[in-house]
Structure formats: C-alpha cells, structure tokens
Amino acid sequence: MTDSMVVTRGLTKRYGAHTAVDGVSMSVAAGEIYGFLGPNGAGKTTTLRMLVGLIRPSEGTATVAGHAPGDPAVVRRIGVLIEGPGFYPYLSGRDNLRVLAKYRGIGYPAVEDALVRVGLADRADDKFRTYSLGMKQRLGVGAALLGMPDLLILDEPTNGLDPQGMAEMRELITTLAGDGHTVLLSSHMLSEVQEICDRVGVIAQGKLLVESTVAELRGGSSLLLRADPLEVAFPAVRAVVGERAAMLTASGIRIEAGTGTAPAVARAVVEAGADLLELRIDEKSLEEVFFEMTQLEVAK
Numbered sequence: 001m002t003d004s005m006v007v008t009r010g011l012t013k014r015y016g017a018h019t020a021v022d023g024v025s026m027s028v029a030a031g032e033i034y035g036f037l038g039p040n041g042a043g044k045t046t047t048l049r050m051l052v053g054l055i056r057p058s059e060g061t062a063t064v065a066g067h068a069p070g071d072p073a074v075v076r077r078i079g080v081l082i083e084g085p086g087f088y089p090y091l092s093g094r095d096n097l098r099v100l101a102k103y104r105g106i107g108y109p110a111v112e113d114a115l116v117r118v119g120l121a122d123r124a125d126d127k128f129r130t131y132s133l134g135m136k137q138r139l140g141v142g143a144a145l146l147g148m149p150d151l152l153i154l155d156e157p158t159n160g161l162d163p164q165g166m167a168e169m170r171e172l173i174t175t176l177a178g179d180g181h182t183v184l185l186s187s188h189m190l191s192e193v194q195e196i197c198d199r200v201g202v203i204a205q206g207k208l209l210v211e212s213t214v215a216e217l218r219g220g221s222s223l224l225l226r227a228d229p230l231e232v233a234f235p236a237v238r239a240v241v242g243e244r245a246a247m248l249t250a251s252g253i254r255i256e257a258g259t260g261t262a263p264a265v266a267r268a269v270v271e272a273g274a275d276l277l278e279l280r281i282d283e284k285s286l287e288e289v290f291f292e293m294t295q296l297e298v299a300k
C-alpha cells in the first residue's frame, strides 16, 4: 500500500539540445489536490505527458499509482485531461462521452454518472459546439472521470475560463477530491488554484523550484501593524521587538520577529496611548512568491 499516488525521481525530457524537463523529483500524496504550477513553457505539460505514458523520459523514473507510466494496470486508474480530449462539435455532450465510453469498454451508466458529476446533466443533449468554454472543459473532466479513476491529471483545467467558469471548475475539483479522487492539476495562474490546492510544486525552465503546502510557500512569519498615531506606536513596537525587527512601511509597521510577538506588541501599542487599528500576519500572495521565485531562477 502506497500513500503516494505519483512519485518521480530526476524526471528529465530533452528535445535535442533543449531540456524541457530537468531532473524533476515530485510526489503527489493519495487524496490530495496538488497544483503543478509554472509559467508558460515551464515544462508542465511535458511532465504530465510523461506521467501518463504519452512520451518517454530521457532520464529518471516515475511511478503512478504504484506502476510505471503507461502500464495497462495504471491506465484504468487514472483519468486524464491533457490538451483537450477532442470532442465532436456536432454530437451532444452525452453522445461524445458515449463514444469515448464505448471505445474504452465502459458501460453507458458511467456516462450518465459523469454528466451529473460535472453538472452537465441538464445540457447533455445539446450539441458540443453550443457549449460555453467552461462547459467544454467540464465535459473534458467528465471524460476523464469515465473509468472512476483514483487519480485525475488535469492540464490547465481553468485555462481561458471567465471568473464564473473558473469558480465552477474549482468547485468541481474540490468536490471530486472530496469524493476520494486524487487530483494533479497544472496551472500558470496561481491565484486561480491556490485556494483549492493542498500542496503545490513550482516549476520554471524545466526545474522544480519548490514543493510545499500553500501556507509554507506564502511564509507568514512577519506581522503588519496599523496604529494611530504611528509615531507613538512605532517606538513602543521597537521597544518590544528590537530596533531592527520593526520597519515603517507605506501601510504601517512591519514586524519581523515571529508571529508569537503579537500579544506583547499589541499591549505595548495600547499602553503607549495609541489606537491599535490592525495587527495581522502579513502573508505574501502566492502570486508574489511565485513571481519572486521564477524571476530568481531566470536571473541565475
């Protein structure tokens, strides 16, 4: 019994002199939503294609649901949406899924189940070409769900969607994870997926820069304090945390002395005679972290 649904070691793909994926070692735990994040061209799709056995690695290994990618034993356990499944525009959503089900030896009840789960049961008889982009993407997820897979691999499932379509996709993915599917999804837009991912791996120029929980990645060790008047609060804060740990910024006082100093800081500000307006952990948005990291990598 393995708790990891995906494990790669030094996974590498070269195209001639170009290394598209460069020694990626990642792991996706069973039951989690894992966000595989990186800018366009970072190597996300190439990695996912290796995981599902569409292309072979130049070097390194991958284990998916306990087997080598492409192993028939694993093909049935994973549902894949990579670069769109290529639906027939003139067939209905239901008939498109039936075509796929028939091809894969799956009974039609699975089609009805998938349509319900992706919220397309009401529109199942409409032609695919009349669907909104969000509906098309959800039908793609429906196709991936047909074999009741343990692992769903979704390449940029929110790509191109409007805010409502994105919200619906996020909700769908969260529901699917709640139903027991492990989800590995890629995205170049952190803000679109950060709230649903348990963990993320950040890739740039083929290299995995970090793998951690969203909370770890965002840090959160500094405090931001707003008070009135600031000139009364500032020396009081400095008296508690030391001169070097408190800085005046455009939005207030930034305190780099650990979040555990918050109660003492709050007391000191009030005792000094200032009004405490706000005291919170100053987390970076994942977008900021991501930008810093990928810029650092580019600058190397």
Ligand SMILES: Nc1ncnc2c1ncn2[C@@H]1O[C@H](COP(=O)(O)OP(=O)(O)OP(=O)(O)O)[C@@H](O)[C@H]1O
Binding pocket: 015, 018, 019, 020, 038, 039, 040, 041, 042, 043, 044, 045, 046, 047, 188
């Ligand atoms: N078959 C191929 N032949 C040559 N180069 C390729 C091939 N497939 C991908 N690449 C290159 O490998 C790099 C990584 O591409 P990949 O599609 O994996 O990136 P990505 O992170 O998925 O980006 P995007 O979100 O734009 O698809 C790119 O520079 C791409 O041009």
